[in-house]
Amino acid sequence: MNYIGSKLKLCSDFLPQTISSTCGNDLSNCTFCDIFAGTGIVGRTFKSKVKKVISNDIEYYSYILNKNYIENHRPIENKAKYIEELNSIPLVDDGFIYKNYCLGGSGERQYFSDYNGKKIDSARKKIESWLCEQSIDYNLYYYLLCSLLESADKVANTASVYGAYLKKLKKSAQQELVIQGAEFEINENQHIVYQMDANELIKEISGDILYLDPPYNARQYGANYHLLNTIAEYKPFEPRGKTGLRSYTKSKYCSKNTVKEEFEFLIKNANFKYIFLSYNNEGLMTVDEIESIMGKYGHYDLAQTSYQRFKADSNRFNKSDSTIEYLHILTK
Numbered sequence: 279m280n281y282i283g284s285k286l287k288l289c290s291d292f293l294p295q296t297i298s299s300t301c302g303n304d305l306s307n308c309t310f311c312d313i314f315a316g317t318g319i320v321g322r323t324f325k326s327k328v329k330k331v332i333s334n335d336i337e338y339y340s341y342i343l344n345k346n347y348i349e350n351h352r353p354i355e356n357k358a359k360y361i362e363e364l365n366s367i368p369l370v371d372d373g374f375i376y377k378n379y380c381l382g383g384s385g386e387r388q389y390f391s392d393y394n395g396k397k398i399d400s401a402r403k404k405i406e407s408w409l410c411e412q413s414i415d416y417n418l419y420y421y422l423l424c425s426l427l428e429s430a431d432k433v434a435n436t437a438s439v440y441g442a443y444l445k446k447l448k449k450s451a452q453q454e455l456v457i458q459g460a461e462f463e464i465n466e467n468q469h470i471v472y473q474m475d476a477n478e479l480i481k482e483i484s485g486d487i488l489y490l491d492p493p494y495n496a497r498q499y500g501a502n503y504h505l506l507n508t509i510a511e512y513k514p515f516e517p518r519g520k521t522g523l524r525s526y527t528k529s530k531y532c533s534k535n536t537v538k539e540e541f542e543f544l545i546k547n548a549n550f551k552y553i554f555l556s557y558n559n560e561g562l563m564t565v566d567e568i569e570s571i572m573g574k575y576g577h578y579d580l581a582q583t584s585y586q587r588f589k590a591d592s593n594r595f596n597k598s599d600s601t602i603e604y605l606h607i608l609t610k
């Protein structure tokens with residue numbers, strides 16, 4: 279998924295290499311926590327390297343992604359058959375997405391083509407009815423829901439996030455939605471996924487490596503990805519305004535007034551030996567501010583790399599295509 283602040287590219291080298299050079303090459307006895315997990319790519323990178331991944335994010339869509347990618351770790355029988363069935367069910371035209379977020383149903387909003395909106399509704403309802411009648415278990419439920427979210431996101435008619443839709447259907451949004459299985463890694467170990475405020479969860483967990491990737495700026499994820507929460511939850515509400523926004527959680531990491539206090543609370547209460555913080559050079563906290571907070575609680579170090587800017591952030595105000603991505607390191 280194309281996600282604000284995704285660490286997909288950093289996961290091939292920079293993150294695993296820097297973490298290994300600090301904590302050692304053999305992490306097989308480690309508990310690794312990805313407490314601002316988003317798409318889950320960082321936890322997925324470490325799933326086979328460590329004993330246990332703890333994954334968390336405040337957003338429900340992220341919880342669904344990670345329940346599948348992180349917590350699912352044993353083979354699921356016949357999962358391809360269910361995906362096939364979802365791709366061939368008759369379309370309904372009385373679903374929430376079609377009625378509120380497609381041109382044919384809402385008369386204005388166009389986050390999806392009419393066909394794709396109806397298909398999302400049909401598939402979403404089917405997944406829920408399978409769960410209710412107990413023909414699937416929760417492992418398969420999260421696999422199917424995650425597959426639907428990932429596949430729907432690919433045909434969304436947006437520039438990149440769901441803060442607004444495009445007037446005309448773009449090319450990729452004209453494609454018919456085909457639900458593809460969101461495959462997860464099979465592995466022996468058990469992992470755990472939460473949907474909590476990081477500052478609450480931190481008081482309840484402990485481990486070896488804590489990876490922090492909070493929002494850098496004022497953009498709230500709940501507003502930018504509201505439609506993913508709507509598909510994931512699938513409970514009716516009154517969509518607001520032109521964009522059909524729902525009520526959403528406001529993170530204190532997205533405000534200049536609250537971020538430092540929030541961050542220091544997290545560092546202070548973290549019962550982990552190593553803490554890594556990803557943050558870029560355009561974030562609400564400066565490098566010096568972060569160093570002075572982290573430095574109070576142990577030995578501080580800094581690694582950095584240049585990074586390709588997120589697509590939606592390249593505009594006339596941001597001339598350079600790349601930013602510096604810092605990895606702040608604390609050994610407690």
Ligand SMILES: C[S@@+](CC[C@H](N)C(=O)[O-])C[C@H]1O[C@@H](n2cnc3c(N)ncnc32)[C@H](O)[C@@H]1O
Binds near residue numbers: 335491
């Ligand atoms: C920069 S993104 C993480 C991206 C992730 N590492 C990835 O590669 O996909 C920040 C994440 O923090 C989450 N978040 C914001 N405030 C939070 C809070 N107080 N507690 C937990 N998660 C929060 C957002 O929902 C978002 O998914």
